[in-house]
Amino acid sequence: MATKGEELRAVRERILQMGPERHKKRVKEEYGKLLCRERLEILLDPGSIVEDGLMANCLEEELAADGVVTVLGKVNGRDVAVMANDFSVKAGSWGPRTVEKIIRIQETAMRLRIPMIYLVDSAGLRITDQIDCFPGRRHAGRIFHLQALMSGMIPQVCILSGPSAAGGAYIPTFCDVIICVDKLGAMYLGSPRMAEVTIGEKVTLEEMGGSRMHCSVSGVGDVFAENEEQALQMLKDYLSYFPSHCFEKPPVYEPAESEKPIDDIEKVIPENQNMPFDMYEVIWRIIDRGSWFEMKKLWAQEIITGFARINGKPVGVIANQPKVKGGVLFVDSADKACRFIRLCDAFNIPLLYLMDVPGFMIGSKVEKEGILRHGCKMLYAVSEATVPKISVVVRKAYGAGLYAMCGPSHEPDACIALPTAMVAVMGPEAAVNAVYYNHIQEIKDPKERMKFVMEKQKEYREQVDIYKLAANLIIDDMVVPTQLRSELIRRFAYYENKPGELRYPKKHGVMQV
Amino acid sequence: MAEVACPMAGVVAEVKVQPGDTVEPGQDLLILESMKMMIPFQSETNGVVREVKVNVGDFVNEGDVVIVLE
Numbered sequence: 366m367a368t369k370g371e372e373l374r375a376v377r378e379r380i381l382q383m384g385p386e387r388h389k390k391r392v393k394e395e396y397g398k399l400l401c402r403e404r405l406e407i408l409l410d411p412g413s414i415v416e417d418g419l420m421a422n423c424l425e426e427e428l429a430a431d432g433v434v435t436v437l438g439k440v441n442g443r444d445v446a447v448m449a450n451d452f453s454v455k456a457g458s459w460g461p462r463t464v465e466k467i468i469r470i471q472e473t474a475m476r477l478r479i480p481m482i483y484l485v486d487s488a489g490l491r492i493t494d495q496i497d498c499f500p501g502r503r504h505a506g507r508i509f510h511l512q513a514l515m516s517g518m519i520p521q522v523c524i525l526s527g528p529s530a531a532g533g534a535y536i537p538t539f540c541d542v543i544i545c546v547d548k549l550g551a552m553y554l555g556s557p558r559m560a561e562v563t564i565g566e567k568v569t570l571e572e573m574g575g576s577r578m579h580c581s582v583s584g585v586g587d588v589f590a591e592n593e594e595q596a597l598q599m600l601k602d603y604l605s606y607f608p609s610h611c612f613e614k615p616p617v618y619e620p621a622e623s624e625k626p627i628d629d630i631e632k633v634i635p636e637n638q639n640m641p642f643d644m645y646e647v648i649w650r651i652i653d654r655g656s657w658f659e660m661k662k663l664w665a666q667e668i669i670t671g672f673a674r675i676n677g678k679p680v681g682v683i684a685n686q687p688k689v690k691g692g693v694l695f696v697d698s699a700d701k702a703c704r705f706i707r708l709c710d711a712f713n714i715p716l717l718y719l720m721d722v723p724g725f726m727i728g729s730k731v732e733k734e735g736i737l738r739h740g741c742k743m744l745y746a747v748s749e750a751t752v753p754k755i756s757v758v759v760r761k762a763y764g765a766g767l768y769a770m771c772g773p774s775h776e777p778d779a780c781i782a783l784p785t786a787m788v789a790v791m792g793p794e795a796a797v798n799a800v801y802y803n804h805i806q807e808i809k810d811p812k813e814r815m816k817f818v819m820e821k822q823k824e825y826r827e828q829v830d831i832y833k834l835a836a837n838l839i840i841d842d843m844v845v846p847t848q849l850r851s852e853l854i855r856r857f858a859y860y861e862n863k864p865g866e867l868r869y870p871k872k873h874g875v876m877q878v
Numbered sequence: 879m880a881e882v883a884c885p886m887a888g889v890v891a892e893v894k895v896q897p898g899d900t901v902e903p904g905q906d907l908l909i910l911e912s913m914k915m916m917i918p919f920q921s922e923t924n925g926v927v928r929e930v931k932v933n934v935g936d937f938v939n940e941g942d943v944v945i946v947l948e
Contacts, residue, residue: 639915690886691917723913728887730940794914 384453409438435470446474449484457487486527512539517711525550545576665697681709684719722766753860758786888912
């Protein structure tokens with residue numbers, strides 16, 4: 366006869382096998398997904414798992430761990446808390462114990478001040494159990510409530526490798542980053558079936574809330590992964606830039622040479638302000654080799670946001686991309702920058718702004734979209750950030766674009782310029798047109814008119830010449846382009862110990878949304 | 879058939895393709911003058927130009943269909 370210990374071991378073994386074989390087969394063969402515990406095996410250091418709630422619903426044979434695995438473990442030696450939906454158990458749906466387990470692991474992460482990881486793959490709430498897990502104080506709503514409270518205190522990271530439906534879709538959305546797996550991940554408030562029934566819209570799952578859609582159209586997704594293994598590696602890479610909580614500094618790694626040699630940097634930045642170039646070519650000449658981790662790469666590409674290391678130390682890079690839409694700021698690019706700046710500031714990651722910005726887009730279309738409102742958000746985030754910050758005027762910085770990219774008025778620790786820089790309310794063409802419009806119209810001879818315009822543009826260029834701004838201490842220094850990387854290394858080293866002071870006593874600001 | 883929509887508002891400064899041309903990803907389709915810059919717009923796909931819906935000097939808004947590919 367089996368001993369009590371053997372009986373318990375057998376029950377635990379059964380639970381560790383996850384859902385019924387027929388469901389596991391479906392997960393692997395029909396959906397092509399990893400099983401829940403396979404994901405944890407790839408993510409976490411061997412032997413590091415401590416599990417809570419393994420026995421949840423253990424009297425029900427087919428409800429192993431009640432459809433969610435909640436563990437403490439280590440990612441590359443660092444403690445983390447993990448919630449992983451098990452799709453082989455009732456499609457990862459939530460019952461009362463599932464919800465309680467998720468809440469408890471969140472509370473544990475908060476108490477221990479360690480990153481909270483969500484591996485999301487769930488059909489949503491079990492409607493038959495709703496009275497016990499939907500409306501109450503420790504029911505599903507509390508998961509999102511805690512996520513809001515945890516935001517900015519500990520990193521919250523999500524991999525979306527299955528569905529995340531209705532209210533459940535707020536779990537990924539509340540996270541700092543959502544890594545979306547191609548073809549597997551989907552999140553939406555209403556499923557395609559519900560949309561067809563309630564509003565008559567016929568649409569595929571991918572169009573409604575697929576990974577590619579969210580990473581390139583809605584901007585809800587942050588990182589697009591080709592497959593689950595890549596997504597899990599990306600999660601580890603992402604965490605390498607972050608401290609475990611907001612009162613720690615981010616980890617420092619071995620310095621490396623720049624991604625590309627900086628000697629030819631002048632060749633990649635055209636002097637003609639109106640000629641597009643690829644800002645990545647500047648980034649590759651500044652950051653350590655292999656250290657780039659880009660956020661929202663496929664969305665609002667006129668601005669680039671990504672983590673990198675310079676001399677082994679992490680920075681958040683916000684760079685205008687003149688190659689896309691001229692680097693003009695739109696509603697989405699402002700949102701993208703705002704979100705990224707706040708993420709870096711929350712976790713003590715210094716900021717590096719690389720400017721080549723003609724300003725915010727104008728026109729009736731963007732005004733109707735609320736470009737003022739969105740622009741405010743970006744400016745707000747720039748003002749609010751207290752981490753070390755350096756802004757570099759790579760080329761042009763026109764109008765409110767200068768402010769939004771942390772120009773001198775927005776308290777960078779330094780605003781430095783390359784000799785290709787031009788800082789002005791607007792470019793020479795627009796300025797001359799604005800000031801002399803009537804006079805230009807009065808000149809009948811086209812040659813004379815052109816001559817006048819050219820002369821005035823030349824005068825304007827001289828007025829806003831970057832040497833003049835440097836002479837008047839508008840900017841803190843001008844930098845020889847080939848010395849930009851070493852200048853940044855030296856400057857960040859001085860700024861890195863400044864306290865992230867709290868500015869003025871208040872509850873919180875009233876940021877535009 | 880694929881409709882190529884203009885990604886931002888501006889005035890058409892130059893049309894780089896004409897009906898019958900074969901285009902590939904990354905190839906310039908037109909140059910837009912916007913925010914006092916000349917901004918090239920490139921094809922994202924392979925295709926043959928079936929129709930060019932704009933002329934030099936036209937104002938186009940974001941989302942307007944400028945070229946039809948097949």
